[in-house]
Structures are given as structure tokens and as C-alpha cells.
Amino acid sequence: MAKLPKPQDLAKVNYQPPAKGWMHVKPEFRPGTYVNAAQPKWLEMVNYPYPRAWSVTDEDWKLPPDWKEIILQGMEDRLKRFRSLKLFFDICVRCGACADKCHFYLGTGDPKNMPVMRAELLRSVYKRYFKPAGKILGELAGARDLTEDVIKEWFSYLHQCTECRRCSVFCPYGIDMAEMTILGRELLSSIGINIEWAMASVASCYTKGSHIGATPQAYKDMIDFLAEENERITGISTPVTYNRKGAEILFITPSGDYFADPGSYTMMGYLLLFKYLDLDFTMSTYAAEGGNFGYFISHEMGKRLNIKMYEEAKRLGVKWILGGECGHMWRVCNQYMGTFYGESPSFLEVPKSPITGTVFEHARAHKMVHISEFTADLIRHGKLKFDVSRNAHIKLTFHDSCNPSRAMGILEEPRYIIRNVLPEGHFFEMPPNTIREKTFCCGSGTALNADEFMETRMKAGFPRANAVRYVHEKYGVNHLGCICALDRATLPPLMQYWVPEVEVTGITELVGNALVFPDEIERTTDLRDRPLVGFEEAEEEEEAE
């Protein structure tokens, strides 16, 4: 792997554009700044076109002979199917309001990472082949020929966009780079250009059940292990049933939550919460993945993975679906799932909390509820008993994940939970221009959380990290909370690099820490085995023994 420069060097961003015009600057592939090409075996597993072995640094990407026709036909096709694409191509005035909103631009200083320019990389080809002015005037009309270098450039810059939609908040016409990136990646995929990290996850999820490729039995093992951890720490047994027909609720969460720290602590939190409520829920080995990397390749692949959720809910005969903490999962679940399915799933019921009786009216057609909505409702009805002193070692700031904030608007629910599970005065907001709908991405979303991409990831995450640095210095914040499993995978290395004093936590983990069970053992540690405030010495003695 490429050596990662020091933070001091990475933070010196040069915003001076190159001397040459952008149409004549070729993309550069330096280790640490590109994502690897997908191996052919993954494409074969999901029947995706043109599987072949190729490498990003190769001169020849072994494109299919008629690649140009495929791209242009694909573009025409998408112009017919997506008003968004046509409109966004046509109405941009290049006012530049989006420029300094993009974390990739702020972190790299590369002008092609200004959303307006990134869109122009695609738009220039649209103008050349679909607009009379571009056909006649060429470069003067901002049009250029589609060449292999253009394809390489698309590959580079469409994989320096995490579809976070921050630019779209500020655009006076709501032009959404995410939409262009999704469709641009579809075009690349149509000539067999995919990235390893996305394709491997998709193929594993498609064939086995989750991105991490765990078999049904391994999936059960991982979750059972976390349930045992709960029992060891709290004395409370939190058993999980799998594929159980007739359960009231199907719980689906991203694999990140049961696969690795610190997501696993959030998973432990879910299980403690469900046990506390004696919730009639089950988890599925088939709909084992909440996240959806398919959506980072194409709308179609997104649907091919997403459809498992409703299919499994139908097979198991549950009443409704509860979803875990995740970002893009919730963009897909909120803005695409019902449309993918084509109708409101009649085999499910309008979600109703069995504990409080609250009917989740806002999810009446879709029949899926976010864990933060579910938990906030419980707290509001006084159904949960907390000992907030168990979170007294935590000074928290909250990272609004891109999609829950800009493709849903779930802003207050997690904050309400946070205020109830933390001691007074332990929650601090980052500066207002870096939270809520203006939140900065972790810098590694949309399957860009590959190790080989670390340098660019650290650059793209710099705006987020810098705001965390601010609250860390000012208030002594030592934890960064989030409701996104991908964040829990990508923010720890980001914090390790920029603000090593800060750890990353899910919100339900904090709930798990604070929940008081009547028959629990005395708690001296949190779910991470860290001593609680007042038990530091006991811990040390134990270690000494």
C-alpha cells in the first residue's frame, strides 16, 4: 500500500488550478488516490457485462470494441428515462456555488472535484453528441470527443464523489451531483468498468446475504457472539432468533454492525434494547444486509439487492420491518425501496410499536421504521430506564450522516436520544455550517472505503475531521457519534489520522450502555470493556491481579 503522507502535509491544500484548460489535463493515477479495478469473478457472479482482468494503472483498459457506442447509447437511454439527467445537463449556469461545498474539492484542491466541474466532465460529452451547438462548435461550446482518456477521467472523478448531496443543498436549481455520479457509474459499469470494493461486496451480498460474504451459519455465529458479549458484560442474556416465521418484526441492519468494531458495540446495543422490551423480532440470514453497495454501481443492482428485504418479510410473515443505523441504506430504503417494489407491500401492516402503541403514520405505505424513530418514541413514552452516569466518560459530538440528513431529514430523533442517554452537558454540536443538512461526509462513502484509496480518503474526510478537531479542542469532545454503519467503518481511521483523541460510536451503543435492567449484574465497564467513571481503580486493581 502507498505510504500515507503526514497530516501536516496533507492539510496544505493547493487550490490553484493548473495552467492548462481542463479539457487538456489528463487524469493521474498515483497509488493512494485511486480505487482498484474489480476482478472478473465478481462480475460473473452477478452477470455483469465484460468481466476481464484489468488494472487502473494499465495504459490499455481492455474496453470492449464497441465501447463508445455502448456509452453513447447508454447516455441516450438514460436521458430518456431520467428527467433529472437531462435537466441537470441543461440548466447548470456554472455559478460555482457548489464548488467549496464538496469535501473532495476542499480536501484535494483539484478543480475537477468541484461538483460543477465533475458534472461538466459528463456534460461535455453530452453536448458533443446530443446538442447541435456542441456538434458544430466543439470545444467553444464546452463539448469534447469521447475518448479513452475521458473514460479514465470519469473513472477517477466519479470515484471521488460519495453521492453525499451537499452540493445539491446549495445549488440554486437543486442540481444533484449524486444523481450524475450514479448514472455516470452506470455508464462505466456498462463497459465493464467497476471498482473492486463495490463489486466484491455486491457479489458477496447477492450470493451469500451480506457484503462481508458471511454464510448463514457464520452470520448467526457473529451475532450470537455479540449476544454472549452482552451477557458477559451486563449479565443479561440477549438471544436472537433467525429466520423465525411469525415474528412481529424483522430487524435488518448493515453487516458493518455485526462484523467489526466499533459497529459491533452498536449491535450489542440493539440486542440489549430488544431484550429490555422483550421485542418479538427476528433477523434473517437472507435479508442479512441493510446496506446496499449495489446502488453504488447501478439503480438496477441496487434493486436486485434491496428486493430481498420485502421478499423476506413476506416469507417470514412479519408485520413490519425495523431498520438499523445506516446512511446510504436509508437513502435507498427511504427514496427508492417502495418505488423499486412498485407498490406498498400489502402483506405488511402499518408499523406500530408494540410497547407504546404508537403508529408510525409517516411510514404507513412503506412499513419500515428507523431505529432512531423507534427508540425516540420509547424514550418519549418513558419506557426506558437509563443510568446516564454510565456514559459519563463520553463527551459526544454528533455527525449527521449524509443520507439520513439530506435524503430523509432524520435530524432530531438521534439528538433526542443522545440528550436522554448522556449526562447533562456532555453533548456538543460542531459548527452550524458543518452539521444537519450542511454536514460533511466521512469522505469514504459509496464503496470508496477501500484501503488502497487511503490518501484521498483522508483528504476528503478532512473537512469533517477538522470540525471534530474544533470541538475536541474547545470542549474536550472525545467521541464522535453517528447513525451510519459505514461511518463506523470509515470514521475511526479518519479520526486516527486527524484527531486520534476521538473515538467513534453508534447512538444505540450509548443506549445499551445506559439501559438499566432490573436483574443485571453490577456494571463496571461500558460495552467496550472500558471502565465506567468511578470504577477506573477497580479496573486497574483487577489488571494488577
Place this chain on the structure above:
Amino acid sequence: MTDFFKMHFFVPLAAVLGLVAMAYFGAQANLQWVFGVAIPYLAILLFFEGLIYRIVQWARSPVPFRIPTTCGQQESLPWIERTLADKLDNPSKFTQVVGRMALEVLAFRSLFRNTRTELKKHPEFPEGQKLVHWSYKWLWLGAIAFHYAFLTVLLRHLRFVSEPVWGFVHRLETVDGFVNFYTPVVYLTDIVLLTALTYLLARRLANPAMRYLSLAADYFPLFLILGIGLTGFLLRYIYRTDITAVKQLAMGLVTFHPVVPAGISPLFFAHLFLVCVLFAYFPFSKLMHMPGVFLSPTRNLANNNRQRVHINPWNYPVKFHTYMDQENEYREAMVEAGIPVEIPPAAPAEEEK
């Protein structure tokens, strides 16, 4: 100065200067009928036909997914407070969408949100740098000043096509000419229009990133409208022409009895020609952002996906891995792990047979 910039800046500048020269000398070469009658009709025709064509073209492509960009708290649990701002920035009902669109179109809501981010040296942070974000309203101010000034100027020109002049045009003139310091009365919007245009041009030139991304298609409309503004300014305040003759020409055009009276200066024809070019150019340019913003799917849809299913007209069934595919592959292991299955595995004894 890069070649790229030179081309995209100077070609449209030369084009607009050329257009001015064409009309100026054309009018002197007795082509008043061309510039005063034929071209205005043609331009209006192109404008409306082009506008309708482009909007129909957009409308023909469906909106497969409901993808609003949400900028406030969603509608969820009844006790979670939603302020008016939340309702307008994250609408869940049609009326709220109307409110959001009205704010966007009339007040440039999203631009008003604009921030500026800069990297500053900050020795107290270990990395030595700090990103500073602050609210930045200049672009919003420049944009809104330009658009409203241009609209007012356009409305004031209705005095040329109405006889007697409509009351609201009179009132507009009175308000616009409120500050009285020169004869003829100086309209404030004239000053605002030219100032705002200068700002919008200057920001493209002064900021290296803006200069890098700007295309001829960005400079051309700026030069064109600046040309219109400047020729109009000269006509009103310095090189006045026979205003009654101009009105005769305008009334002739709108009543479809075109006449070209004598005494109209070539400068006026230059002004009129630039306006005609603007109208004709409009439907084929980025100026289509004006009708386009109404169709923007990230703004004109309610965030109510979980309440009402959005139907995609080209939705099609996809191939997916079914539960039975999974069970068939892992049945034995699942049973061994205690996971319930649909079809129990064949008894080992039978298998042996």
C-alpha cells in the same frame, strides 16, 4: 492567461461586439426593416417555439424516483417539532412543496444558504490548518439584484407597447425613479442592473477557480445583457433618439401592422438587435434555468416516500437471488446451526440408499 480562457472569454466578447456593429451599420445601410421588423418577429417566434420545445423535451422524460434534497427535520413522530423552516426545506405535503418552490424561485432560497469555506493557517491545531466556514451572501445579493432589476427594466419597457400606458407601468416608473437627481429621471434599476452584471462578470474573472470552469456559454449571455444594458443606458441618458418614433415602431410590431418610422438612431437598432438575439438564444442556452428550476426533482417533490409510493413508469422486474437459492446452497449447514429451513434435508439413511 490560458488558451482555454482566452477562447472562452474573447470569442463571445467579439461576438457581442460584432452583433452591435452588425445592427449599427445595418441600420445605416437602410436595413431598418430587417432589424426593426423581420428579426424581432423571428426572435419572438424562436423564443416561444424553442421554449415550448425544450420544456416538452424535458417533460417527456419521466421522474423515475422521488429524490428531494431534504434540508430540515423530516415529518415523523408527532411530538418532534417541525418549524416553518423545516416544513419549507423538507416538505412532506404538496402545499409545503409550493412554499419551497416559491421561496426558491422568488427569493433564491438555496443561494441564500450559501457559505464560503477557506483554509486558514492555525498553529494551535496539530495539522496547522483550519477550515473556516462562514455565511456568504454576496452571490445571492448579486443574483437577486440582477434578476429583479432586469425584470423591472423589462416591465418598464411595456410603456412602448401599451397605449394608453398601463397604470402599473406608470407606478413602477414612479417608484423606480424615486431618487431624483438628474434629467431625465435616472431609474435605480438601471444602475443596479449594470452594477450586478459587473459583479457577476468580475467574480468569474477574479477567482481562479471560477475562471477555470467558466465557458463561452457563461460569458456570452453576460456580455449580451451588458450590451443591452449599456446601449439602453446610452439611449436613455446620453444619445437620445426619437422616442415617439420608437413607440410607433413598437406599437406597429405588437399590433401586427409593422411600420418603420424615420428618425430612429442606429444605436437603437443595436439595442433592439441584442434584445432579439437574447430572446432567440434563450431557449438553447443555460438561461433555460428559469423554466428548468420548476422541474427540478430535488426541489419540486415532497419527502413523503414512506407515506405514498412513487411509481416509476419504466420499472421492470429484475433477476435476484431468492431465499430458496440461499437455502438450497446452505441447507445442511443451516440446519446444523439451528436455523429453521423450508425443506428439511433428506435423512442421511435415505441418502445412502
